[in-house]
Amino acid sequence: MGEVGDGFIQAMKILDGGRISIAALGLGIATGAYEASLAYSKEREQFGQPISRFQAIGFKLADMATKIEAGSLLTYQAADLKNRGEKVTKESAIAKYYTSEISVQISTDAVQVFGGYGYTKEFPVEKFYRDSKLCTIGEGTSEIQKLVIAREILK
Numbered sequence: 001m002g003e004v005g006d007g008f009i010q011a012m013k014i015l016d017g018g019r020i021s022i023a024a025l026g027l028g029i030a031t032g033a034y035e036a037s038l039a040y041s042k043e044r045e046q047f048g049q050p051i052s053r054f055q056a057i058g059f060k061l062a063d064m065a066t067k068i069e070a071g072s073l074l075t076y077q078a079a080d081l082k083n084r085g086e087k088v089t090k091e092s093a094i095a096k097y098y099t100s101e102i103s104v105q106i107s108t109d110a111v112q113v114f115g116g117y118g119y120t121k122e123f124p125v126e127k128f129y130r131d132s133k134l135c136t137i138g139e140g141t142s143e144i145q146k147l148v149i150a151r152e153i154l155k
Contacts, residue, residue, distance in 0.1 A: 016088045018139040019096035023075045026099035026135035030071065033103075033110035033128040034064040040123075041113055057113060064106045071099040090152035097145035100135035107132040 038061055041052035051057050078091040110125040111118035118125045136142045 015139060016092045017082060019092035019145075020075065020078045020082060020088070022135055022139045023071070023078065023092070023095035023099040026096070026103035026132070027068065027071050027075055029128050029132050029135065030064070030068050030099065030103040030106040033107040033125055033132075034061070034068055036124050036128070037061060037064065037110040037113040051113070060109045060113060064109060067102040067106060071095070071102055074098055090149060093140075093145045093148040093152070096135075096139060097142055097149065100132075100145075101142060103132040103135050 038052075041057050041061065042050050044051045046054075052061070074091070074095040078088050078095040081088045081091055107125060107128040111129050114123055114125050117123050118129070120126060140148070
C-alpha cells in the first residue's frame, strides 16, 4: 500500500491517472457528437441541398474535428507519459481540462446542427449534450485543473 505518511502523494498519483480517463471519456463524447453531426448534416436537406454544404455547418464541423484531434494528442501524450512511469500531473490536467471543455462545446454545437431535433431523445446528441457536462466536474472541476496547471507551470 505504501509508506506511512505517503497517502496524499499516492492519492494524487491516482488522481493523475483518473484525469486521463476523464479526458478519454470527454473525447469519446465529443467524437460521438461530431460523428452524429457529420452524418446528419449529409442527410438533412434544406433549400434542396444537404445542410453540410452550408458554410456555417461546415465551419462547425471543421472546428469539431480540429478540437477532437488536439484533444486526442493531449490525451495520448499524457497516457504515454503515464505508461512510461513519468510524472503526468501537468499533462493529465491539461488533457482533462481541454477535452472536458471541448466535449461541452462540441455537444452544444451538435445540438445546433440538429436544430430542434437535437434536443429530443430521438437523436443521440441530446445524451451527448447532457453527459458532456459531467466531464467538467469529475476528477476535479475545470477550475481545479487550471489551478493544477498553474501550479505546475509556475514551479
